[in-house]
Amino acid sequence: MNSRRITVGDRAWTVRVDGPDTRHSVLLLPDAGDPVDVYDQVCARLHNSDLRTIVVESIDGLDAPAVHAILDELGVPYANVAARGAGAALAWQICSGTFGRFVSLIVADRGHPAAPGADGVVADPACRPMELPVTVLVTKNLPRSVADASGRFVYGEFRVVEVDVDDVAGAAGHELATEIVLRTSLW
Template identity: 60%
Template sequence: MELTHVAVGNGNCTVRIDGPESKHTVLLLPGAGDGPDVYDGVCERLHNSDLRTIVPEDIAGLDEAAVMGLLDELKVGWVNLVGSREGAELAWSLAARQFGRFASLVVADRGHPAAPDAAGAVRGSDCPAVELPTTVMVGDPDRRPEADASGRFVYSDFRVVQLDGVSNVPAAAAAELATEIVLRTSPW
């Protein structure tokens, strides 16, 4: 694993880069409070599938501009985007507003920002629809309606995967998450 410090915005971001040199790269955005090691089991499986991974050490302070700057600094053009919880919120926003930079989207435990959550709250009614093949994974059955409602905001192939009783998808369902990512990176 290579740790790289990249200047983004007014600060630096440390990222873990690993896996084989490949034309397929996966950017994995962890949830707030999760370290990059939450994706270790996922990354191991992705590397075995010939995918290169980039994982920020922390998403605190990252926004759309910072992530795009990070990818530019790393000279990564076409990326498969993955996010969990707060990282998923950032991933939705990136996928919706940065057309032509991302190949696919896989998110865990967050629906599209314009879809109402279980309490009926809408986090981001101004978030445009996503035009990427998208998978939403949920570990809590209460999030299923939010995930299903996200389909209205995806103008491409859309899939929902429910994993009952999984409180943190990357940590507790690494194999399932890696499988969904690999499926989304395949052109077939």
């Protein structure tokens, strides 16, 4: 993968970009502490499906304005977003609200921040609902009930897929890639 260092304000992020030059791009956000190659197998599958991938190596300090600036720097007007763990929590935030820059959302290990978590706590009651299609991957780290409760905060098509693994990118990368391809297809 080709790495680029993108500076936004006083922060810089390394972004790995690869795949065919196409208008269909997928922004992948890792969990906190994930290795930089966490999505390599997923990306290889996505490239075979004619999708360009943009992988942020670390989400430390990353926020919505920085994500928009990174996509602007790369010349990506619209993106599908896929994420896991802490990256998924950020993805819910950046994709919330009215339909716009983000085309679809695929998350694992986290429900919508305004939905009660497994412990009954609401992480962010102010997080706006989604107006785009969303797929939530239920893993050993996310109970089905939390994923289902997230549906009331999705005004687009909503899908829940159960994958019985701890690490969806490593142990079920083929399933994650399939769900991303399904969300990026216009059929």
